[in-house]
Amino acid sequence: MGSLFRSEAMCLAQLFLQSGTAYECLSALGEKGLAQFRDLNQNVSAFQRKFVGEVKRCEELERILAYLVQEIKKADIPLPDGDTSPPAPPFKQVLEMQEQLQKLEVELREVTKNKEKLRKNLLELIEYTHMLRVTKTFVKRNIEFEPSYEEFPSLEKDSLLDYNCMQRLGAKLGFVSGLIHQTKVEAFEKMLWRVCKGYTIVTHAELDECLEDPETGDVTKWYVFLISFWGDQIGQKVKKICDCYHCHVYPYPSTVEERKEVHEGLNTRIQDLYTVLHKTEDYLRQVLSKAAESVCTRVVQVQKMKAIYHTLNMCSFDVTNKCLIAEVWCPEADLHNLRQALLEGSVLP
DSSP states (O other): OGGGGOOOOEEEEEEEEETTTHHHHHHHHHHHTOOEEOOSOTTSOGGGSTTHHHHHHHHHHHHHHHHHHHHHHHTTOOOOOOOSSOOOOOHHHHHHHHHHHHHHHHHHHHHHHHHHHHHHHHHHHHHHHHHHHHHTTTOBOOTTSOTTOOBOTTTTTOTTOOHHHHHHTTOOEEEEEEEEEGGGHHHHHHHHHHHTTTOEEEEEEEOSSOEEOTTTOOEEOEEEEEEEEESHHHHHHHHHHHHHTTOEEEOOOSSHHHHHHHHHHHHHHHHHHHHHHHHHHHHHHHHHHHHHTTHHHHHHHHHHHHHHHHHHTTSEEOTTSSEEEEEEEEEGGGHHHHHHHHHHHHSOO
16 A cells, blocks of 8 residues: 555656757647756856746736736626647747737727727717806806806906906906816815905806716716906916816807807717717727637747746756757656657657
8 A cells, every 4th residue: 555655756867959949849848747847057047048038028928918808808808718728839930929919919009099088088078068058057148248258147246346347447357167076166266265366256066967087087076167257367377276176177158159059069079979989999899809719828828838938948058059958857657758749849840
C-alpha cells in the first residue's frame, strides 16, 4: 500500500531548442504539461531578459481584451464559453491577431466616443426645452416698453431698483437663464445678492421631473432660473458666478416669437439626434456581438502565449544565439512523450 503514496521518479533533462521553433516547442510542451522549467537567468532582472518585448506585447493584448470584455458586459451581451482550453496561437498569427485587436479597440473607442457625444448633446437640448417651458411663466410682455425688453411681474414693486431711473441712464436690461442643482440654489442666490449689490433679480422654479446630468450621467433634481440684470459689468459678474456654481446656462430668447422658433428647432434636432443615436447604438451592439464570439478564446490564447514567453526568459542562449538551452524536471516515464512533443513543435507547418 505504501507504493501508492510514492512520488514519480524524476530526472533533470537539458533541452536544446532552435530559436526559430522554440515558441512552438514550448507551446506543445505546455499543452501536455510534462516538464517544470528551471530559471537559468536568476541573476538577470525581468527588464533585461531576451523576450521582455514579447511579454509587454502580451500585456497590451490583455489590456485590449479586458476593455472588450468590459464593453460587452456593459452592453448586456452574453459571453459564450467557446473553447475552454484553446492552444496558444501559432507564432505567424500573433502579429495578425494583435493588429485585429488593436483595430477593433480603435473602432470601438471611436464609436463609443461619438455615442457619448450624441447623448450629451441630446441631454443638453432636452434641458434647454425644459428651461424654455418653465421660464415662459416667469415673464410677461409689456407693450409700453421696447420689444427687446421683458418685464418681471415683481420688478416694479422692488424698492431696491428704480426701473425707470435705470432705463433713463441707458443701462441695458439683460437676461441669463439656465439650470442649477437643487442643493446649490440658496447659496447661488446669496452670492448673486452680495456680489451684484442688488442689481439682479433671480426667479427660479423646481422642475417636475428629474433629469440626467450631461456631464456625469447622474439623475438629479434641477431648478430652472432666470436672472435679470442691469448693465454689461453686472452681466459679466452673473456669468462668472454661474460658472462657479456649475450652472447649465442656455441662451434666452428675448421675444415670444424667438422663443417659439427656438423651441420648434429644438424639437426637430432632438428627433434627429434620437434617430442617429439609435443607429449608433445598433452598430455598436453589432460590433460587440461579433467580438463576443471569440473574446473568451482570445483571452486564454494570450495567457498561454504570455506564459510561453515567460518560460523562454528562463532559458539561456548559446554563444551563437542560434539555440536556447533549458533545464527541466520531468518524470522518467514521460521522457518519450517529452521528446515527441519537442518533435511536434519543431515541425513547422
